[in-house]
Amino acid sequence: MRRILAVSAAALSLAALSSPVLAQTADRGARWMERIAVISGDGMEGREVGTPGYDRAAAYVVSEMEALGLKPAGVDGTWYQPVRFIEQTLDAGATSLSLTTGSATRTLALPTDAVVWPDGPLPATIDAELVFVGYGLHMPSSGYSDLDGVDLTGKIAVFVNGAPTGMPSLSLTHARAQRTANLKARGVVGAITLVPPQNNPAFWGNVTDAAAEPGFFAEDPSAAPFLEVMLHPDQVAGLFGGAPKSLEQITADARAGARQTSFALDARLGGRFAATGTSVISPNVVGLLPGSDPDLADEYVVMTSHLDGYGVGEPVDGDGIYNGALDNASGVAAQLDIAEQLIAARPRRSVLFVIVTGEEKGLLGSKAFVANPTVPRESIVGNLNYDMALPIIPLTGVNVLGATESTFGDHAKAVSEAMGLPLTPDPFPAENRFIRSDQYSFIAAGIPAVAFKFGFAANTPEAATIRTFNETHYHKPSDEVDTTPLRVADEIRLHDFITALALRVANADERPSWYPDSIFGK
Known part of the structure; x- marks a missing residue:
């Protein structure tokens, strides 16, 4: 495998260090990159569900959550929610x-x-x-x-x-x-x-x-x-x-x-x-930021990203480890940065950070969480999911998948106006991205949810850049942290957008609700 290096703040723009605010962005960007490098490193062996590599990555996420000050919110006072699967081979x-x-x-x-x-x-x-x-x-x-x-x-x-x-x-x-x-x-x-x-x-x-x-x-x-x-x-x-x-x-x-x-x-x-089934156990990781308002602390905003990947598979150019740096070590690392910002903001409602297993197997970890959450399901007010936002183009807008369906859209518009980041429509609606990641497990259960991508329009150079990445690196061993130059400062700005949106939802008197014309509210 090619080298996997942590990226220091010095790798970011030196001009950024001239401002305390931008210096903070640079420091956060460096930590984000370092976390990606660890989660997607060769030692995690692609993080396939049920493998020691996945378990090592989950243990690393737990250590980072604990260091941030989150509380365990899995099963029986632990950080984990074990999920049982069957791997079945037809005879x-x-x-x-x-x-x-x-x-x-x-x-x-x-x-x-x-x-x-x-x-x-x-x-x-x-x-x-x-x-x-x-x-x-x-x-x-x-x-x-x-x-x-x-x-x-x-x-x-x-x-x-x-x-x-x-x-x-x-x-x-x-x-x-x-x-x-x-x-x-x-x-x-x-x-x-x-x-x-x-x-x-x-x-x-x-x-x-x-x-x-x-x-x-x-x-x-x-x-x-x-x-x-x-x-x-x-x-x-x-x-x-x-x-x-x-x-x-x-x-x-x-x-x-x-x-x-x-x-x-x-x-x-x-x-x-006739078929043979093998039992596989793999955990979701669940960390809690308790709410600061006694009247709302028993309600939960759920943040999700999937940790699992494609593991070790068919080699491509001699490389058989499917590292999954952008899909989705980047999202897990993003949630850790967002958690740090929300801890400082002390939201009224509690926030659960659920790092799920089994997304690549059909959203199975998030489905398991929604079916048997570690908090009362009726207390979950909404979900914000980060999966492969692709910070390889400038952040000129944000595509908030699902914003057209619930009052998450009202909150997103307010954040958009405050940050000067336009909300952009999905440029590839035929790709069904709305249902292809873990937010859909919540939506299918009637819980308002959104997901995030760097915004761009179809038939633009940015669209071509995204297409090239998907054709060249998506679900391939070459999805590594040093394969594609990442726009780290832009990525941190997206974190700020998601943080602001999560904070508005956590602090609002009313929980999110479906718009009257949304099919998901029916």
Whole structure:
């Protein structure tokens, strides 16, 4: 691996040291960089969930929180909230699938004809009718649902990727994220993602490679088994024999963004499944800043950043440690700096700093915290999440994801005006960043939340810089602290923005609430 060096204040602009305020910024920037260097250092081995490297990084975060003066707020008076996971490997040799269309039954070879995703508890056996459910989306606030009026109990849902045109982007993003949960709520026992014929010859190879990886999910003895399957495109057409619409029409409608019609299929899927599960335990780290107002100290503003990374994996240019400096050692280090500022400010409400595990596995650590928080869930007033803000461009504005949905937006506007930092819209709405980090675990549970990125507009040099980083370093071993020049003073200014916003929320008489037109308040 290339060198990992702590960056001293001298590495920042010498002009900054001529002012006491800027000198403080330089000192804070140096500490931020030093913390990134430790958290993303080779000794942490990429911080994969359940590994000694992750545990070492968590212990370092605890030591820093303790040194700042935060209090332990995990389980049983500790700093930790252990989260139990299952890592599951499918035994393809002992697994079988059969597909019946009309009166003909054929065996599906794995992974040639189909793949089974091991990302949750699997049924021992299944034999169920198939129902086509369009896009599989339930969007009552937009007057659209593929699930209404269809008998789904005990059935396997078949859906095509896509969406009807004209839907609000956040509503659509939320509906896609909740698709499996909505299907399960209707009594569905499995789902098949519809894959029309492809022009890309490498497509199925990529699918089978992904499906061969172990699945990872939260341990939950009460979770019902659920089957998720993808059929090879050559196996799909036969599902629609005698159906109201052909596969060709469904595909054409999906490409055009037309509304779909749900209907039963003259088909059923049967199978037996074998898998091996290994228990994995990995902790969230939870530190507390007690509130200064006795009347509000039992309410909590929750600050989150994820600590986990991709661990040690396939080497790239001889480097197999996925250090995750910007994703997301930078965010954990940012929370430590923000904590120091909030400690000095003595907010009225209490502030919890929750450094979560399992984000890269599907937001699993934050979901576990929201499901079983270490404080009463009704006492959590809101969440501010920092994940990979990317301080590699000038800070000319702040993209506050979620500010359009709750009164966090009012507070953000006030901070924006006071600091002269405009609020900028999401330049890449199609990337679904709103649901791809830990703030969404809170939002899905009805708790207002926001996340932060350096603001910029699409189709600008700044956008190109971000794209280049994502293509070159994101989720790769080269995401290291010395790979990309970081704009440290700008980063500290973002910390000040987040601190000011957290302080306004912690000090306000009213807790944050959803705007009346937000789908998340409904």
